[in-house]
Every structure is written in structure tokens, then in C-alpha cells.
Amino acid sequence: MANNIVSREKDYSQWYLDVISAAELADYAPVRGCMVIRPVGYAIWEAMQRELDRRFKELGHVNAYFPLFIPESFMKREAEHVEGFAPECAVVTHGGGEKLEEALMVRPTSETVIGHMYAQWVHSWRDLPILINQWANVVRWERRTRLFLRTMEFLWQEGHTAHESSEEAVEETLRMLEVYRTFAQDFLAIPVLAGPKTDSEKFAGAVRTYCIEGMMQDGKALQMGTSHFLGQNFAKAFEIRFEGRDQVLQHAWTTSWGVSTRLIGALIMSHSDDDGLVLPPKVSPYVAAVVPIFKTEDEKAKVLAFIRQAMAGLLGEDEVAAAERRFGNDQVQQLFYHPQTAQQVVVDKRDTMRPGDKHWFWTQRGVPLRIEVGPRDVDSGNVVVKSRLDGSKEIVPLAALTRAYVDAKLAGIQQALFDRALARRDEGIRTITTYKDFLNHFAEGRGFARCRFNPSRVVEAQIKAETKATVRLITRDGDAEPGTCIFSGEPSTTEVIFGVSY
RNA sequence: CGGGGAGUAGCGCAGCCUGGUAGCGCGCCUGCUUUGGGAGCAGGAUGUCGCCGGUUCAAAUCCGGCCUUCCCGACCA
Secondary structure: OOOOOOOOOOOHHHHHHHHHHHOOOEEEOOOOOOEEEOHHHHHHHHHHHHHHHHHHHHOOOEEOOOOOEEEHHHHOOOHHHHHHHHHHOOEEEEEOOEEEEEEEEEOOOOHHHHHHHHHHHOOEHHHOOEEEEEEEEEEOOOOOOEOOOEOOEEEEEEEEEEEOOHHHHHHHHHHHHHHHHHHHHHHOOOOOEEEEOOHHHOOOOOOEEEEEEEEOOOOOEEEEEEEEEEEOHHHHHHOOEEEOOOOOEEEOEEEEEEEEOHHHHHHHHHHOEOOEOOOOOOOOOEEEEEEEOOOOHHHHHHHHHHHHHHHHHHHOHHHHHHHHHOOOOOOEEEEEEEOOOOEEEEEEOOOOOOHHHHHHHHHHOOOOEEEEEOHHHHHHOEEEEEEOOOOOEEEEEHHHOOHHHHHHHHHHHHHHHHHHHHHHHHHOEEEOOOHHHHHHHHHHOOOEEEEEOOOOHHHHHHHHHHHOOEEEEEEEOOOOOOEEOOOOOOEEOOEEEEEOEO
């Protein structure tokens, strides 16, 4: 076990922070609640951005950028929205040495400013739909912060669409929820539940909020993405109106949806172990780290020559030659595995570290594969391939170290990580039919409770006060086989998932 | 924002009670020996003791205020 990372069992919160620190994902900024996303952490975010951006564009969305500052008056136009967000807004009152006539809010989310602009761009049904996404930072004045999970400033994407009809907007809301669900599962290898929130948990200003929820290794729930059907709330507040096919002037129907750097926290808490970070191959900036082992200079030359040959076989002579010309730290040689994703294979030639140190170095950074080459391997014409997933090792003849082999290996790890997380998640879900069992469940530990429940703000608040658990999402909305609401005892055809959330 | 812990070398910590100019382990640098799982020996470098103010001949140490961070709670896309 790593000696700079406390075990999950001993102190889960500390383990989470230790993993971040050991993998150099982020560091604390001088301002409370703010973080610096370090290169490895940022590369993970870039991988998510790349994949999501592609998926958004495949569905017709385009990117744009709206300003950081929002006039204070904008926030007040939508009643629920201001109530929800005003308390956690940072406000700029001075600029250029003078007090501003109207204070500016640093965006906590951009519905208002985007609504204002859409009002100017939309006149006719022919102007719809508008399908815009932006990649941006937002600020929310959080009382209690945790790296990646809740920071005062965070990076995210927010999609904002406007449509002709309610049906079309609802369809978009659900379509984007599905994008998030499949992205989480296929790309991040994190199983998620998807569905609507109850009224008490919905976004301030939305008609209905849908979410994806994951279960972390400690059994707590993490909201990993949301998609909101905003109805005509913001269209009315900002006068997004158009003349319809029926020649009637009407308000547009809008949606918004987002995921944030919180997903990096989800990634850590879903897959990592007591040795540090574990990354799904599709997300990892490095697909493999090559560690040479040698004693003498002769052996070193022999081993490095063999590694060069192996890399040329795997990545092509052109790439190896390019890496040799490339500017950078030649102690850790970087070779591109996928030029389009910038994922690399690294050859760790550092002579300041022994093989054991390098082993831990790359282990803690979650690199899916480690390839080791020592004199014995050179003599036998093999390399040793080890998996971060389970430490298993495989002896592979030089000629067999092909892209097809590595791709298959990576795909296997990606799938195994998902399967492992899914098994863990499903074990953590219990079906509960009485409030007594419900109380016991959340008194004993964490995990999800699947229940029949008739949502109610008052009851949900009471349950939260008693157990800390909240409705994470609705899984069957009035169409489940008739049952009994765990709290009221009344008939219920609504099934929900309760959990203690981050 | 309430309660509790912490802040001294890059990291982890001791010293503080009882004031007298800073120490340990790891890491780092140099050299040699090592190298299939976090090396050994020798030598060396690194500190406005979180910040501001007060008490004092003298403050890491005592007093006051502030900042940051961790845990618990309240709040919360």
C-alpha cells in the first residue's frame, strides 16, 4: 500500500484528499474554497470536454461564449431563480476605483444573460431552435468546499436551448440527460441512475430538473449532471418571444443542462483504491508508462534500445523519431498513442528514480498499463505488461505488443472498471418498504434506498432532518406497480431513490 | 455561518505549558555503491516559525485580531 495515502477504511475523506495530492490533480489556491487544477487534473477535464463537445455537436449544438458579469437586475427577473441563487452570488460593486451604478453579479449560471440575448435573436419560429453550449467558469459562494466536489469557482459546460414547443423542449431535456448518462457510463465507466428530481430538489427556476446520480465507494450519492426543462419561465422573464407558424406571438420554451469539474471528483471516488488514483483508459492522459530496469550501463543501453524497438513496433518509427526530436523533458519521453486525444505512452528514463519508485509514481497517477523491460526480458524478447486495475501481469513477446493488443487490453480495463463500479453500486441499493427499515438503513450506514414514496416538500424536509437522506431521483413516476408510501402509508405508484448526498 | 482540530524547511511532525535567536524523519543537491518493487553510506543546501498588532531587554513560545485548511453541523447546483 502507498505510504502517503491513508486507506479508505481508515478515513475516507482524507483518502480522497490524499489521492488528489499524490496524483497531483489539484492544489489549494490562496483564496478560500478555490483550487488550482494542475496539469494532470486539467488533462482529465480536457478529455471529458473533448468527448462531450463531440457528442453535443453530433446533436446539432454549437459553442458560444457569454460574459462573466451579469447585471444585478437580471437575476431578479425570475422569482425562484433569484431566491435560489442570490445568497450564493459574488457581487462586484466597484470598478475602476469607483462604485458602480448597478452592481454586477459574477455568474453562478447563465440563464439570465443568455435569456436576454435570446430575446434579441428570436423573432420568428424560423429562428428556432437555438442550440448553444458554452464552456465556462462559474462562481458560487459556497460555505463548505471540497476539492472538485464543491469549489467556489468551477469549470463546467452549460447548454441553453430555446424551442417552439413544450414537447420539443422536453425532448431536448431528456435527450441531453441521455447524453450525460451514456457519457458517464461509456466514457467515465461510472454507473449512474437517471431521472427527475422532486420539486424540493429542482433547479431554481426550472419546471422540472432531471439528473444523473452516481454512488461513490462510501455509499454516498453524487449528483453528476443535470438537465432542466425551464418551461416558459425564463422566456417570460426575458421576453423571448416569436411569431409562430400560427401567426400568434408566443414565448419560447427553454432548457439548460450542465456538467462540471465535479466529475473529476466522481471519477476519483468511483474507481480509485488505497494505492491512489485509478483512471478509466478513455480518460487517462497516459495509457501506459514504460519502466526500464537495468544495473549497468551496458544493460541500460540494451534495455533502452529494446524499448525503442518496442515503441516503434507499437507506435511506428515516425512517432518514435518525432518524440526524439520533440522539445520536452527527455527524462520522461512522451510518445503519442492517439494524436487526436493527445493520450500518451511515456517512457520513464529518469535515472534519479529506481524502478520501485517509478512503479509507485505511475500507480498513484492511475495509469492503466505499466510496461516493464529489464535485461531478462530483453534476452527472452518479451516485455512485462501490468494492469493498474488488479496488478495482474502478462508476459508479451515483442512482436505481440501491437496497437490491437494494447487497445484490447485498455478496452478490457475500461469494461472491468465499469463492471466493478456497477456491482458495488448495486450492492449498495436496498429496496425498502417501511419507514422503520428506512431509519435503520440510514442509521447503520450509507447506500441507496429504493422506496415507494409520494414526494412532498414538508415530508422530505422531515426525513432529511431525521436521516440526512434526500430523494436523489424519481425512478418510476406514478407508473410503478401499486405500493405503499414508506412515510405516509398511502398508496403510491412512485418509486424513488433516497441517499445521503455530497 | 456555529462547534472542534490544525498552520514551524518541499512533505509529515517535535519544540510552545515554564519567553533567551529552531530541531527530527522523509524528500532535495553532490559523490560513491546500488537497481525485477518505495535503497545504503558520506557530505551539503533549504525557515521573515500563516499574517497583522500588543506585552517584554528579548516572542515560534504569552495576549488580541485576522487569514487559510481539515472534520462535524446548518446552507446548497
